[in-house]
Amino acid sequence: MNIVTTLLRGFPLPCKTGVIKIGNPNKNSPVFLTANFVLTAQRVKKALNGTDCYLLVANSRGINVWCSAAGGYFTNHDVISSLKVSGIEKLVTHRNVVLPQLAAAGIESRVISEKTGWNVIWGPVYAKDIPKFMENEFRKTPQMREVKFPLMQRIEIAVMWAFPFSIIAGLITTLFWRNMVLPLISLIWALPFLIFMPFPLYSNLLNPQKKGTKFSKYTVVFDFNRVPLILEGIVLFCLIIYSVLAGTFTWEFILRWGFISFVVTLMISIDLMGSTPVYKSGLHEERFLKVVLNDKKCDGCGFCKEVCPKNCYEIDKIRHLATMPRLNQCVQCGACIVQCPQDALCFQNSKGEIISPEVLRKFKLNLMGKRAVKIERR
Numbered sequence: 001m002n003i004v005t006t007l008l009r010g011f012p013l014p015c016k017t018g019v020i021k022i023g024n025p026n027k028n029s030p031v032f033l034t035a036n037f038v039l040t041a042q043r044v045k046k047a048l049n050g051t052d053c054y055l056l057v058a059n060s061r062g063i064n065v066w067c068s069a070a071g072g073y074f075t076n077h078d079v080i081s082s083l084k085v086s087g088i089e090k091l092v093t094h095r096n097v098v099l100p101q102l103a104a105a106g107i108e109s110r111v112i113s114e115k116t117g118w119n120v121i122w123g124p125v126y127a128k129d130i131p132k133f134m135e136n137e138f139r140k141t142p143q144m145r146e147v148k149f150p151l152m153q154r155i156e157i158a159v160m161w162a163f164p165f166s167i168i169a170g171l172i173t174t175l176f177w178r179n180m181v182l183p184l185i186s187l188i189w190a191l192p193f194l195i196f197m198p199f200p201l202y203s204n205l206l207n208p209q210k211k212g213t214k215f216s217k218y219t220v221v222f223d224f225n226r227v228p229l230i231l232e233g234i235v236l237f238c239l240i241i242y243s244v245l246a247g248t249f250t251w252e253f254i255l256r257w258g259f260i261s262f263v264v265t266l267m268i269s270i271d272l273m274g275s276t277p278v279y280k281s282g283l284h285e286e287r288f289l290k291v292v293l294n295d296k297k298c299d300g301c302g303f304c305k306e307v308c309p310k311n312c313y314e315i316d317k318i319r320h321l322a323t324m325p326r327l328n329q330c331v332q333c334g335a336c337i338v339q340c341p342q343d344a345l346c347f348q349n350s351k352g353e354i355i356s357p358e359v360l361r362k363f364k365l366n367l368m369g370k371r372a373v374k375i376e377r378r
């Protein structure tokens with residue numbers, strides 16, 4: 001793990017774009033393409049170490065693959081430019097490029113092929129699976145397609161929250177409240193770990209469909225009546241035990257630190273679900289949408305299954321039809337809808353209103369999970 005890039009992973013961190021030679025590639029060597037977020041490029045390079053291939057680093061404005069593609073910062077144009085301008089067309093004779101699967105939420109394989117003649121192969125979600133993907137003749141297993149929230153990623157997300165918060169809190173308290181600096185920074189580091197480490201134990205209690213509280217035009221789900229409140233109770237309990245054992249118990253101490261830990265927990269809880277790759281953020285209104293399949297348009301091509309990061313799809317090869325046996329796992333990323341060549345999929349909200357594939361392809365999510373479009377009524 002690169003310490004600096006991990007500490008700063010919550011911010012855009014661009015690296016140089018262009019073509020990188022890995023090993024001793026020749027004209028038949030595979031071509032991979034990824035985003036120019038430092039951490040992503042480092043991981044893909046590490047995964048490709050020991051192979052002979054080309055890696056194209058395309059402009060995603062220094063943002064990671066999934067967020068940049070869904071938010072319109074990593075576009076068809078960026079991929080097309082990279083293929084056309086990098087010089088890769090002179091280095092290889094074939095026209096197959098492996099893109100990270102999570103880019104499918106924003107980059108259209110059909111458009112890339114039409115504009116450049118390059119065929120897009122959707123690679124695995126995690127760079128570490130690339131060697132096995134290559135061994136498997138560039139085919140993914142269901143595990144390679146699925147996003148998870150493993151221990152190392154939970155540690156990274158905890159660090160991503162703790163680092164900038166502790167810097168800001170440290171600067172403010174150094175100016176006005178010096179004796180609070182160390183205890184406050186310790187608390188700010190402890191709370192995200194307390195929240196994200198046990199995430200698999202309580203994730204079933206989170207409810208992305210919860211309506212939340214309306215602030216201006218955005219609905220915020222604090223989900224505060226359950227998990228973070230329990231965790232906050234644990235913090236308070238630890239504070240009381242500590243102060244009793246240290247012989248410093250006063251209600252003023254408990255109230256002060258209880259309030260501070262409550263504020264920090266509240267801030268993390270606002271976006272608890274959005275910090276994980278397995279739930280849509282409570283800030284994202286798209287969490288209420290449902291993917292709907294038009295059986296008459298579907299021809300069973302399987303593109304939806306290939307790009308779905310939650311393995312929601314199966315393909316009925318007899319009826320040439322997609323089925324969605326695990327739709328309850330959907331995180332509303334939109335990748336299946338964007339990639340479907342028959343426009344057989346769309347989003348529908350609880351009122352029956354539709355977000356069509358054209359809209360999804362044209363308008364990307366802003367940071368609050370909202371598309372600047374009118375929805376259609378059926």
Ligand code: SF4
Pocket residue numbers: 293297298299300301302303304305321322339340341342343344345
């Ligand atoms: S991508 Fe579209 S047409 Fe192809 S199987 Fe999926 S829903 Fe059907």
Ligand code: SF4
Pocket residue numbers: 291307308309310311312329330331332333334335336337
């Ligand atoms: S089914 Fe849901 S999670 Fe899967 S690709 Fe479609 S929108 Fe994304």
